[in-house]
Amino acid sequence: xxxxxxxxxxxxxxxxxxxxxxxxxxxxxxxxxxxxxxxxxxxxxxxxxxxxxxxxxxxxxxxxxxxxxxxxxxxxxxxxxxxxxxxxxxxxxxxxxxxxxxxxxxxxxxxxxxxxxxxxxxxxxxxxxxxxxxxxxxxxxxxxxxxxxxxxxxxxxxxxxxxxxxxxxxxxxxxxxxxxxxxxxxxxxxxxxxxxxxxxxxxxxxxxxxxxxxxxxxxxxxxxxxxxxxxxxxxxxxxxxxxxxxxxxxxxxxxxxxxxxxxxxxxxxxxxxx
Numbered sequence: 001x002x003x004x005x006x007x008x009x010x011x012x013x014x015x016x017x018x019x020x021x022x023x024x025x026x027x028x029x030x031x032x033x034x035x036x037x038x039x040x041x042x043x044x045x046x047x048x049x050x051x052x053x054x055x056x057x058x059x060x061x062x063x064x065x066x067x068x069x070x071x072x073x074x075x076x077x078x079x080x081x082x083x084x085x086x087x088x089x090x091x092x093x094x095x096x097x098x099x100x101x102x103x104x105x106x107x108x109x110x111x112x113x114x115x116x117x118x119x120x121x122x123x124x125x126x127x128x129x130x131x132x133x134x135x136x137x138x139x140x141x142x143x144x145x146x147x148x149x150x151x152x153x154x155x156x157x158x159x160x161x162x163x164x165x166x167x168x169x170x171x172x173x174x175x176x177x178x179x180x181x182x183x184x185x186x187x188x189x190x191x192x193x194x195x196x197x198x199x200x201x202x203x204x205x206x207x208x209x210x211x212x213x214x215x216x217x218x219x220x221x222x223x224x225x226x227x228x229x230x231x232x233x234x235x236x237x238x239x240x241x242x243x244x245x246x247x248x249x250x251x252x253x254x255x256x257x258x259x260x261x262x263x264x265x266x267x268x269x270x271x272x273x274x
């Protein structure tokens with residue numbers, strides 16, 4: 001199984017801010033961001049304000065989504081991995097409308113088995129965004145925002161089907177939590193820098209925790225490194241990476257597997273990748 005973060009991992013932008021910029025709603029976004037509201041709520045209210053104050057609606061939002069930069073090498077990597085029989089999953093803090101629209105625009109939607117993200121829906125001509133987690137009780141993870149704990153979703157994915165290898169591709173702080181759910185046969189591929197030169201949080205957190213990251217990539221927006229992420233994905237998915245076994249079921253057994261199961265779970269939570 002190959003699990004992709006979306007923004008700055010599968011695509012070469014932050015789709016949330018990109019769409020608002022294309023709508024001419026950057027000032028609205030900055031004004032609302034200054035209030036300190038949570039990100040998902042910020043996106044929801046910013047899109048509502050863009051509709052009410054600027055008259056931007058469905059057509060403009062869809063056009064903005066279609067213009068999100070998506071490197072040709074990553075599109076090809078998706079097709080090749082799907083062709084090998086790998087289960088492809090997106091685990092993202094963006095939203096369902098953006099992701100579905102971008103994948104459809106590039107003819108890639110059919111290649112993904114599942115998409116886990118915040119729910120978006122149309123309310124008239126305005127786009128609304130709801131948190132992924134709708135449970136009345138908080139998810140309880142101290143490392144993730146209230147709307148989405150990617151680690152919790154990763155646990156469910158690993159229990160649904162037993163994979164001999166999982167590859168996770170990400171860049172931000174929210175990608176560290178799902179990385180800690182992986183086992184010693186799995187791979188974590190981290191973006192190293194953003195186009196501005198700023199270092200990516202996933203790699204920084206992994207190094208701080210002494211976790212090994214299999215490979216780094218600059219992203220296709222850096223011409224000298226065009227295709228680095230796609231090449232790393234292809235290498236990580238080699239051998240039996242797309243076949244199934246009981247490895248993750250064992251790792252996730254936890255306290256039900258006795259003392260040995262508890263120890264193996266602790267190893268998994270260290271974010272080891274090899």
